[in-house]
Amino acid sequence: MKTLLLKLEPIIWFLFGQGIMIGTMLLTGWILVLGILMPLGLVDPVHLNYVRAQQLFTTRFLGLPIAQLLLAALLILPLWKGAHHVRSLLIDLGGGERDWIVGSVLYLVAIIGSVMGIGAVAGI
Amino acid sequence: MSTTEKTIVISRFDPDKDEAPYTQAFQVPCDPSWKVLDAVNFIKDELDATVSHRWSCRMAVCGSCGMMVNGEPKLTCKTALDEYGDRVEIEPLANFPIVRDLVVELDGFMHKFERVKPWIKRVKERAEDMENFNQKGTYSQSAEELGRFKQFSMCINCMLCYSACPVVANEPEFLGPAAIALGHRYNLDTRDEGTEERHEIFRGEGTVFSCSYANECSEVCPKGVDPAAAVNQAKFGAVIDWAKGLVLPRAPRGLD
Amino acid sequence: MAGLAHPEAMAPPKPGRTRTAPPRMPRTWWTAPRIRTYLLFDATGILYILVGFLGIKIVSRLGQGPIAWQAQMKALENPIYIAFHVLALASVVFVAVRFFRLFPKAQPPAIGPAKPPPGNVIHAGLYVVWLGLTLLVCLALAGVIL
DSSP states (O other): OHHHHHHHHHHHHHHHHHHHHHHTTTTHHHIIIIIIIIITTTOOGGGSSHHHHHHHOOBBBBOOOHHHHHHHHHHHHHHHHHHHHHHHHHHHHHHHHHHHHHHHHHHHHHHHHHHHHHHHTOOO | OOEEEEEEEEEETTTTOOOEEEEEEEEEOOOOOOBHHHHHHHHHIIIIITTTOOOOOSSSOOOOEEEEEETTTETTTTSSSSOOEEEEEOOHHHHHEETTTTOOOOHHHHHHHHHHSSSOOSSGGGOOOOOOOOSSSSSEEEEEEEEHHHHGGOOOOOOHHHOOOHHHHHTTOOOOOHHHHHHHHTTTTTOOOOOOHHHHTTTTTOOGGGGOOHHHHHHHHTTTOHHHHHHHHHHHHHHHHHHHHHHHOOOHHHOO | EEEEEETTTOOOOOSSSSSOOOEEGGGGGSSSSHHHHHHHHHHHHHHEEEEEEEEHHHHHTTTTTTHHHHHHHHTTTTHHHHHHHHHHHHHHHHHHHHHHHHHHGGSSSTTTTOOOOHHHHHHHHHHHHHHHHHHHHHHHHTSSOO
């Protein structure tokens, strides 16, 4: 398991890096509107009623499902940022020995989330 | 010049006599111009000759006098005693096995350092490579090419970065800031041809990806080497090489 | 005096000629302001995981039809969800500020012949892109564009 984790570190780090980047760039607006402004009524939730949400999240551009790809990135990549950082935090708190289990569990959670995310986006 | 009396607390440990390190306090009349190293030398010269510590150049180029001063890794020859109050605690560098008093075991670092092959690697030496160079002689390098790696070559191996790094404290195999920075220095050197090989080492045991970018190493570095920048540049390079290795077939390079 | 680091931290490849004391960490390590910032930075990972899974749940409701979607949008009005999202937003901003500061120096000095722009240009550029994209996302979700 340790060797597997070592071999996969480059791709894990890359996903984590994109997770921070996308987690900043796209997620900020998502959290702000969907999580705060609309529930508080400061932005009219009618703009994300079922019909419009469907239409927005399936927007295509040049034949590609751009909105779904961006949505998938927005949902999935932060999971990798989170998993990697929680693993790092637990190592810093003295968990060097257990890292191979803890890391594997956290990345497994990220993988499961990624699959669920793709499923959710594809099912719109 | 008036001296101030300070309490200097030194960590002591004699493997022949002591189970574990303990502290010993000394009252030291400190001159206002003193560095921390002067106080330790005073203690050894005047108060207790059995105190062991490393020091040499007294001007922050040899890297010998690194110690923890009030919990922070410092070069004691460069750190003014005036910055501290009446009580100064001096301990050996964090994260290293302690040999005696303020002296730590450095072989662990030497081993990691060797692993990154910190020298110029070439497939063929220029003097023998008559196909590509029409005259024998030295490699020439522009100022711009030197500028790419010069900062990382300023490392004096003082090990303060290892004492500051939380990953070094928790992951024994981690190569560590100085070793990776020095390996990266050679990767950036235009005379060197060992980049792919070093990137493979960077992905192996002690991987650069263990670095969590705490940036503490760069904060404590006395020479402005910025090892955190080197390690994180190295991560990027290692990923590119890894991806290239997956996509493109690798021709044998004939290095070692 | 000091806490213990990993017992094998910086261990030599072969044992030395004398017994060494195990490596130590300063007891003040945890409380230094820079370290607290760094540990908090890592701890935000938990919120990112939760935001990700909540987002997945929200989007999956969209695929379940208008009634499920409406119910989900209503559920988000629960003050606990709002408080969670405020915390998540604070985390994202906190992460962004630290990340944008550290990102420029991690760029390689050159990729082939191409050199990246100077560090402070990248730093400022990241903020510009962040604000721009956040605005675009907000406008899209709020129905102003697209």
